[in-house]
Amino acid sequence: MTTAFSQSAFGAAQRAPQLPTPPSGWPIGSYDTYEQAQKAVDHLADSDFPVQDVTIVGVEPMLVERVSARLTWGKVLGSGAMSGAWFGLFVGLLLSMFTPGAGLLPIIIGLVAGIGFGLIFAALGYAATKGRRDFVSHSQLVARRYDVLCQPRNAENGRELLAKLAMRSYNF
Structure with missing residues (x-):
C-alpha cells in the first residue's frame, strides 16, 4: 500500500537529497576549473550518458575576495546621492501619478529628498566603518579543483x- 508518507524505492533514488549531504560516487575525472568539469559533463550528456548519476564536486573550497576599487568620501557620497536620487524620483513619480493636478512638484520634492537621505545614510554608513574598510570588493567561492x-x-x-x-583535447 502506498500512502502520502511512504516512498517507493524508485522515487527515492531519482530525487536529489533535500538536506545537505556529502556527495556519493566514484571519481571519473578531475579538473582545474569549473568550466573544464562542466565541459566534461556536457560531453557525457552529448554521448547519451545518464548524467543524473553525475555530480560535480568542488574540492578545497576557498573564499576569494577581489578588490575592485578604493573608497573615498567623494565616491561614497556620490554613490549615496545617485541611489537616493533614483529612489526619490521613483517615489515622486508615484506621488505625481496618484495626485490629480500635482504637476512636477512631487517629482522634484521626491528627487531632492531622495538625494538628501541618500547622502545622509551613505555618510553614516561609511563613517561607522572608521576607515577599516576603504575599498570595494566582490567575493566569490571557488575550489582548488573540481x-x-x-x-x-x-x-x-x-x-x-x-x-x-x-585524448581529443591533447591531439590539438
Whole structure:
C-alpha cells in the first residue's frame, strides 16, 4: 500500500537529497576549473550518458575576495546621492501619478529628498566603518579543483568517455 508518507524505492533514488549531504560516487575525472568539469559533463550528456548519476564536486573550497576599487568620501557620497536620487524620483513619480493636478512638484520634492537621505545614510554608513574598510570588493567561492563523480553502476563507462575527450583535447 502506498500512502502520502511512504516512498517507493524508485522515487527515492531519482530525487536529489533535500538536506545537505556529502556527495556519493566514484571519481571519473578531475579538473582545474569549473568550466573544464562542466565541459566534461556536457560531453557525457552529448554521448547519451545518464548524467543524473553525475555530480560535480568542488574540492578545497576557498573564499576569494577581489578588490575592485578604493573608497573615498567623494565616491561614497556620490554613490549615496545617485541611489537616493533614483529612489526619490521613483517615489515622486508615484506621488505625481496618484495626485490629480500635482504637476512636477512631487517629482522634484521626491528627487531632492531622495538625494538628501541618500547622502545622509551613505555618510553614516561609511563613517561607522572608521576607515577599516576603504575599498570595494566582490567575493566569490571557488575550489582548488573540481572532481566529477558518478554512481558505480556507470562509472567505468563515464571514465572511458572522459578519457576519449582528454585524448581529443591533447591531439590539438
